[in-house]
Amino acid sequence: MSISFGRMSVQTIVFRISFSLWIPTLYFFRTSIVHAGLVASQEPQRSDGLCSTFVLPYKTYACQEFVAQTSDGFLIGVxxxxxxDIAPRDDDRQPVLLFHGILTGGDVWVLNPPDEALGFIMADAGYDVWIANYRSTAFSYGHLSFARSDKGFWDWSVDQLASEDLPSSLELIYSKTNKKIYLVSYSEGAQATFAAFSQGLCVDLVSKVVLMAPVSYLTSGPQLIDIASTLRLQRIYESLNIYQLSTRSPGGKELVDLLCAKSSIRCYRDWFRVFSGFICCINASRRAFIDQYETQATSVKNLDHYTQQVRLGTFAKFDYGEQGNMALYNLKAPPAYDLSKFPSNRLPVLIISSANDSLANPVDVGHLLREIPAGFMHQAVQNIGHLDFVLGDTSNRVVYDYAMEFLR
Structure with missing residues (x-):
């Protein structure tokens, strides 16, 4: 028996994926991939960086590029x-880190106009705003040893975002400011925060936390997650030596086209709904501009970690199989993240979720809220989809007002 999506069987989908992979599938930076000379805290010069592309053209704002180096060799753009004009001295500004989600980069905090994008809104309020771009995103800086075409560059999941990218970003900020940091995490960024803090990592660097559209448990998900879980896409990709998922390559567009099943041949243009489900409030007139920068690549292993959570109903580390788990964890199954150790009983935490979020859906968020210690604040909003949290033109009122009030 074959599983069908529209008129296509799984066998047809696998054949078309295989055929499409003869097309070049790797999406390269416009600048050099490996910056072996860069070290943490350096200020690189980059004409196509986040600062020069989105922030400095407004003239009102100052912006600097930094690099945070992880212990496994990635160079995180911060x-x-x-x-x-509002806070001219460092000691006048409270640092805040904005940590993005899966298949996006730090640009989501500044893609919308200044009165709608959280990065600008927080800078206008006098904050010292830091934006992390974790490994593989276009506004990061590659790896000390691997190029993007190397398998090793893509051998990671949210486990490494929690153990490496988030702590490295926070440590860089603390080294520059000598102040505890407000952390605002979104989507997979929130998931990495739960994973890191439940292990006691970098908690002492943070004084307040806002978690928006918080992913943790995943009983179901948008179209991409559900179909990837059914097809075990990681096995298909790895058999063909493909380790990244990117809609910005010809093969990636073909894959998304297949995942859309019943939609048109050009359905990769509606990646918004494929990856995040319901959307209410992204300005259609800005789609062409947003599409220049989003989506951004993630590892197939990272996506497979999501599908693992759907299949097993757990919030746990990556499953390497019984033999691999014994070697790495000394357990037959991957260990669950112990959310009872999340410090919501001793650290001010605000969680903002939406009843219409297809990825961080109410059932899974409810499961999360029952697991973490009491003491946190929870704000549920209505009629906001997952991507609307960062790209919607109403989020400045529907979401960010709650975050700003909490941080004040």
Missing amino acids: QRMWRP
Whole structure:
């Protein structure tokens, strides 16, 4: 028996994926991939960086590029933006880190106009705004040893975002400011925060936390997650030596086209709904501009970690199989993240979720809220989809007002 999606069977989908992979599938930076000379805290010069592309053209804002180096060799792009006319000195500004989600980059905090994008809104309020771009995103800086075409560059999941990218970003900010940091995490960024903090990592660097559209448990998900879980896409991809998922390559567009099943041949243009489900409030007139920068690549292993959670109903580390788990964890099954150790009983935490979020859906968020210690605040909003949290033109009122009030 074959599983069908529209008129296509699984066998047809696998054949078409295989055929499409003869097309070049790797999406390269416009600048050099491996910056072996860069070290943490350096200020690189990059004409196509986040600062020069999105922030500095407004003239009102100052912006600097930094690099945070992880212990496994990734060079995380971290941008710092502020309003010199509002808070001209470092000691006048409270640092805040904005940590993005899966298949996006740090640009989501500044893609919308200044009155709608959280990065600008926080800078206008006098904050010292830092934006992390974790490994593989276009506004990061590659790896000390691997190029993007290497398998090793893509051998990671949310486990490494929690153990490496988030702590490295926070440590860089603390080294520059000597202040505890407000953390605003979105989507997979929130999931990495839960994973890191439940292990006691970098908690002492943070003084307040806002978690928006918080992913943790995944009983179901949008179209991409559900179909990837059914097809075990990681096995298909790895058999063909493909380790990244990117809609910005010809093969990636073909894959998304297949995942859309009943939609048109050009359905990769509606990646918004394929990856995040319901959307209410993204300005259609800005789609062409947003499509220049999003989506951004993630590892197939990272996507498979999501599908593992759907299949097993757990929030746990990556499953390497019984033999691999014994070697790495000394357990037959991957260990669950112990959310009872999340410090919501001793650290101010605000969680903002939406009843219409297809990825961080109410059932899974409810499961999460029952697991973490009491003491947190929870704000449920209506009629906001997953991507609307960062790209919607109403989020400045529907979502960010709650975050700003909490941080004040």
